Amino acid sequence: MDLKSNRTSPVLTDPAPMNMSTLGMHSTRLPYSSPRAPLCPGLTIPWKKTGILDDFRSSCWLDAMKSSSPPPKKITKAVNNEYASYDADVAYNAWMVEYPSAIASFEKITDQAKGKSIALFLDYDGTLSPIVDNPDCAFMSDAMRAVVKKVAKYFPTAIISGRSRDKVYEFVKLKELYYAGSHGMDIMGPVRQYISDDHTNCVRSVDEQGKEVNLFQPAGEFLPMINEVLRSLIERTKDVIGVNVENNKFCVSVHYRNVDEKHWKTVAQHVNDVLKDYPCLKLTHGRKVLEVRPDISWNKGKAVTFLLESLGLSNCDDVLPIYVGDDQTDEDAFKVVREGHQGYGILVSSVPKASDAVYSVKDPSEVMEFLKSLVTWRKSSAL
Numbered sequence: 021m022d023l024k025s026n027r028t029s030p031v032l033t034d035p036a037p038m039n040m041s042t043l044g045m046h047s048t049r050l051p052y053s054s055p056r057a058p059l060c061p062g063l064t065i066p067w068k069k070t071g072i073l074d075d076f077r078s079s080c081w082l083d084a085m086k087s088s089s090p091p092p093k094k095i096t097k098a099v100n101n102e103y104a105s106y107d108a109d110v111a112y113n114a115w116m117v118e119y120p121s122a123i124a125s126f127e128k129i130t131d132q133a134k135g136k137s138i139a140l141f142l143d144y145d146g147t148l149s150p151i152v153d154n155p156d157c158a159f160m161s162d163a164m165r166a167v168v169k170k171v172a173k174y175f176p177t178a179i180i181s182g183r184s185r186d187k188v189y190e191f192v193k194l195k196e197l198y199y200a201g202s203h204g205m206d207i208m209g210p211v212r213q214y215i216s217d218d219h220t221n222c223v224r225s226v227d228e229q230g231k232e233v234n235l236f237q238p239a240g241e242f243l244p245m246i247n248e249v250l251r252s253l254i255e256r257t258k259d260v261i262g263v264n265v266e267n268n269k270f271c272v273s274v275h276y277r278n279v280d281e282k283h284w285k286t287v288a289q290h291v292n293d294v295l296k297d298y299p300c301l302k303l304t305h306g307r308k309v310l311e312v313r314p315d316i317s318w319n320k321g322k323a324v325t326f327l328l329e330s331l332g333l334s335n336c337d338d339v340l341p342i343y344v345g346d347d348q349t350d351e352d353a354f355k356v357v358r359e360g361h362q363g364y365g366i367l368v369s370s371v372p373k374a375s376d377a378v379y380s381v382k383d384p385s386e387v388m389e390f391l392k393s394l395v396t397w398r399k400s401s402a403l
């Protein structure tokens with residue numbers, strides 16, 4: 021069963037990177053009707069004003085919302101459905117053949133790393149911290165922080181998160197790392213001497229410690245628009261109990277984890293209503309969250325390439341990038357490290373999921389175990 025090339029398995033698939041059309045909703049690339057000319061900084065928008073796309077083809081998007089964060093196996097067990105639980109275990113074990121445990125395969129990974137520098141890229145939510153109901157309380161443990169600090173001593177390490185860069189730094193609090201927030205649209209990385217033409221938004225700046233850094237914000241012009249949309253989304257959804265609209269600087273996250281499932285459609289309708297005036301924004305899916313972001317050709321994968329370049333580690337045969345993440349938005353990065361840099365993606369998942377990752381771990385505690393092993397291996401190979 022080849023789940024990577026042929027997605028025809030009993031795998032619980034997260035929705036594909038989604039725009040509104042996947043949800044059966046308004047799409048930024050589809051005909052739409054807008055009451056006013058929307059602000060689209062620096063962009064020529066390829067849309068035609070030929071019709072209104074407000075009708076909901078609801079089963080499609082509801083399915084996508086439901087599968088956006090598969091229930092952990094213990095829920096299956098809690099309802100005492102032994103057969104379902106057994107089936108889930110069989111499916112998981114079959115899936116593990118295609119996505120072997122990064123812990124069990126550790127030697128294989130370090131064999132590949134011999135004579136190479138490892139560059140480490142880590143997602144935050146669901147990878148370094150467990151998924152919790154309140155996004156403001158997604159703290160990482162002190163033990164995890166200590167391991168990440170150690171690992172960063174040996175390997176260049178970056179956090180690439182959907183959160184705003186400031187917020188993810190507040191959680192991680194490690195100055196020795198590089199940070200990319202807003203799904204890679206806000207990168208604070210090492211100073212690079214050469215800035216290519218396609219990175220004109222890259223400016224020299226200083227970090228909180230006064231160290232010179234490069235700040236790259238490819239969606240900088242979208243900031244006023246994103247703030248406008250943030251305010252509209254807060255206003256529109258204020259009566260839906262449990263909705264949480266999060267400001268992630270260049271992205272807005274509309275969380276529905278705590279919304280009664282019967283009101284999910286209302287949430288999506290509100291998001292749709294707001295977004296139809298903004299054809300240069302798009303919607304992607306995270307774990308029980310609708311994420312609104314600029315429709316530019318930039319993602320976590322491109323952020324990985326940018327950081328590798330900044331570190332002087334691109335185009336090198338002697339670099340092994342490893343990216344660890346749990347979410348649909350991490351798939352772009354898995355693809356880039358695998359195809360562009362012969363590296364490894366490690367998917368954090370306790371349920372079968374189609375992915376471009378090569379290896380898997382079950383949960384953040386296994387991420388920690390993997391990182392600890394890297395430190396031990398590096399220390400012993402330095403002897």
Ligand SMILES: O=P(O)(O)OC[C@H]1O[C@H](O[C@H]2O[C@H](CO)[C@@H](O)[C@H](O)[C@H]2O)[C@H](O)[C@@H](O)[C@@H]1O
Pocket residue numbers: 143144145146150151152153154155156158180181182183266268273275277306307308309311347349
């Ligand atoms: O790229 P990431 O670092 O994984 O960030 C993706 C989103 O993560 C957060 O939401 C998710 O985690 C929350 C806390 O566990 C959970 O309550 C929520 O349901 C998940 O979707 C974060 O709040 C978002 O802003 C990020 O975009």
